[in-house]
Amino acid sequence: MAELLTSAQMRAIEQAEIESGTVTGLQLMERAGRGAVAAAIGKWPEFAQGSHRALVLCGPGNNGGDGFVIARRLVDRGWNVDLFLYGVAAKLPPDARVNHDLWAKRGAVRAFDLAALCDCDRPDLFVDAVFGTGLTRPLPSDLATALEVGMMSNWTRGHGIKRLAADCPSGLNLDTGMVPASESDAVPRVTSADLTVAFHSLKAGHRLGLGPTLCGEVQVVDIGLTGPDASERAMIGTPPDADRARLVAPEFAHGSLPLRIWPGAMIAKLRGQGHKYDYGHAMVCAGGPGRGGAARMAARTALRSGAGLVTMLCPPEALQENASHLDAIMLRACATAETFRQILDDRVSALCLGPGLGVGSATRDLVSVALAHRPGDRGWRDPAVVLDADALTSFENDPDALFAQTHARTVLTPHEGEFARLFPDLAQSERANLSKIDVVRQAADQAGCIVLLKGEDTVIARPGGGASVHSASGERAVPWLATAGAGDVLAGLIAGLAAPETAPDLYCVTEAAVWLHCEAARQFGPGLIAEDLPEMLPKVFATLAR
Numbered sequence: 001m002a003e004l005l006t007s008a009q010m011r012a013i014e015q016a017e018i019e020s021g022t023v024t025g026l027q028l029m030e031r032a033g034r035g036a037v038a039a040a041i042g043k044w045p046e047f048a049q050g051s052h053r054a055l056v057l058c059g060p061g062n063n064g065g066d067g068f069v070i071a072r073r074l075v076d077r078g079w080n081v082d083l084f085l086y087g088v089a090a091k092l093p094p095d096a097r098v099n100h101d102l103w104a105k106r107g108a109v110r111a112f113d114l115a116a117l118c119d120c121d122r123p124d125l126f127v128d129a130v131f132g133t134g135l136t137r138p139l140p141s142d143l144a145t146a147l148e149v150g151m152m153s154n155w156t157r158g159h160g161i162k163r164l165a166a167d168c169p170s171g172l173n174l175d176t177g178m179v180p181a182s183e184s185d186a187v188p189r190v191t192s193a194d195l196t197v198a199f200h201s202l203k204a205g206h207r208l209g210l211g212p213t214l215c216g217e218v219q220v221v222d223i224g225l226t227g228p229d230a231s232e233r234a235m236i237g238t239p240p241d242a243d244r245a246r247l248v249a250p251e252f253a254h255g256s257l258p259l260r261i262w263p264g265a266m267i268a269k270l271r272g273q274g275h276k277y278d279y280g281h282a283m284v285c286a287g288g289p290g291r292g293g294a295a296r297m298a299a300r301t302a303l304r305s306g307a308g309l310v311t312m313l314c315p316p317e318a319l320q321e322n323a324s325h326l327d328a329i330m331l332r333a334c335a336t337a338e339t340f341r342q343i344l345d346d347r348v349s350a351l352c353l354g355p356g357l358g359v360g361s362a363t364r365d366l367v368s369v370a371l372a373h374r375p376g377d378r379g380w381r382d383p384a385v386v387l388d389a390d391a392l393t394s395f396e397n398d399p400d401a402l403f404a405q406t407h408a409r410t411v412l413t414p415h416e417g418e419f420a421r422l423f424p425d426l427a428q429s430e431r432a433n434l435s436k437i438d439v440v441r442q443a444a445d446q447a448g449c450i451v452l453l454k455g456e457d458t459v460i461a462r463p464g465g466g467a468s469v470h471s472a473s474g475e476r477a478v479p480w481l482a483t484a485g486a487g488d489v490l491a492g493l494i495a496g497l498a499a500p501e502t503a504p505d506l507y508c509v510t511e512a513a514v515w516l517h518c519e520a521a522r523q524f525g526p527g528l529i530a531e532d533l534p535e536m537l538p539k540v541f542a543t544l545a546r
């Protein structure tokens with residue numbers, strides 16, 4: 001649950017610490033540069049010994065200042081360094097200027113020039129220290145050319161040149177994870193790194209959008225900023241901070257967490273004792289004949305993941321089909337919303353509606369009954385209601401009618417298409433410079449409940465600002481999870497984890513569900529189809545004792 005800061009938050013943290021007198025900007029910059037060099041040597045041990053060559057590109061701000069420190073420290077280690085400055089030395093901010101001057105005593109500062117850069121000897125390491133959190137607009141064209149990976153083919157064996165980015169590959173917006181396109185380029189030209197060294201904390205852009213692809217491996221370097229309340233803000237198992245987004249991962253501050261603490265502690269059935277009703281009764285509504293597969297997968301996942309009992313409700317005409325597929329899952333006929341209302345009893349603690357349910361007024365009526373259901377005498381909190389797929393699309397023409405009924409224990413789990421139907425003003429095409437985090441935050445405020453927007457960068461938000469990002473990238477990349485029915489399984493997983501009486505806060509359960517969903521796909525590997533996901537859960541759970 002590492003924090004994902006915005007650029008402004010990062011600046012505020014630095015500023016506050018510098019103003020408190022505990023550290024100077026110069027010290028922070030030195031630690032940043034030192035940390036970047038250490039990270040590069042850690043990743044490429046061949047750089048630890050002997051003389052190598054680096055090409056360092058510095059920018060006009062403090063990211064450039066980091067570049068001067070990196071250059072100086074490499075020369076200290078016996079490297080040859082060519083350094084170019086994109087900008088004017090006299091206009092550098094004070095700390096960067098100091099490091100510029102220190103470097104100038106050791107080596108040349110050459111004005112950025114594409115042709116001159118190409119004339120340099122082949123570097124072993126290319127250092128991008130042009131822009132970091134201060135990027136305000138698209139890259140100028142000549143700089144974009146210099147930073148493109150293709151530029152490395154200027155040298156023989158160019159593909160072997162290692163690329164190190166200070167804070168981010170320049171051009172990446174660290175708030176949105178997007179690369180703004182310049183007016184002259186039809187398609188944004190992007191630069192990417194093999195290793196990105198982030199300072200103090202991950203920024204949102206490292207994990208959103210193009211960030212994971214462009215950054216390569218990301219290492220966070222501790223530059224000694226404590227951040228007064230960081231430990232409280234990123235608490236495990238508690239709802240998120242309203243201001244600072246967090247990463248859904250078994251991490252805490254700069255270290256990894258044992259899986260038994262997270263996500264293990266989010267799964268009621270892995271601890272405690274009780275009978276099946278203590279683990280709750282989840283209900284899943286299914287559509288008509290021939291359309292039951294999605295709901296069956298959701299139901300099976302709910303049963304595998306923690307609900308004590310799962311009942312599937314379907315129209316009478318679909319009973320036979322479903323009965324031939326289900327054993328441990330109970331099945332009941334439910335022809336109308338009124339029947340649904342009568343079937344719901346005090347013990348129903350989680351509801352999942354949407355997968356294969358069909359789009360239209362009948363589904364809207366079922367959703368209304370689900371959202372109106374209250375815990376009754378035996379329950380102690382409202383049942384969790386997970387709405388996915390058709391349950392969302394059914395409100396396409398009147399999303400406010402849905403939002404008028406949702407409550408705090410509702411989770412909406414749209415993909416981008418469904419999201420656009422419910423929140424047309426926040427659709428991908430309308431986002432401009434807003435980050436996906438801010439978009440989902442706004443959606444959660446509008447909907448008055450938890451919203452989970454699926455993707456490689458899944459974003460979860462709840463009303464009031466709390467937000468999380470799960471990134472299925474790098475070692476956790478699971479392109480084979482883009483398969484029909486995977487979303488239905490996620491909806492069932494949330495319902496199953498939320499059903500037990502002792503289930504943690506619904507938001508935390510939702511975070512854990514996203515991680516487990518990805519983990520099941522990761523452990524299964526390519527060739528996965530949605531049915532495999534619930535069957536993988538026992539294996540995933542078995543790893544959570546560590």
Ligand SMILES: NC(=O)C1=CN([C@@H]2O[C@H](COP(=O)(O)OP(=O)(O)OC[C@H]3O[C@@H](n4cnc5c(N)ncnc54)[C@H](OP(=O)(O)O)[C@@H]3O)[C@@H](O)[C@H]2O)[C@@H](O)CC1
Binds near residue numbers: 025029060093136138
């Ligand atoms: N503060 C600290 O203590 C520490 C900070 N650290 C480091 O500082 C970084 C943040 O530094 P920063 O705020 O100076 O911003 P930075 O990314 O260098 O860029 C700003 C400059 O770029 C310019 N510019 C922007 N976009 C442009 C474009 N498209 N094309 C052309 N120019 C463009 C912009 O110009 P302007 O928009 O003002 O006209 C301004 O001149 C941070 O990422 C980390 O690496 C670490 O050392 C730890 C300690």
Ligand SMILES: [K+]
Binds near residue numbers: 063128129131132167
């Ligand atoms: K950079």
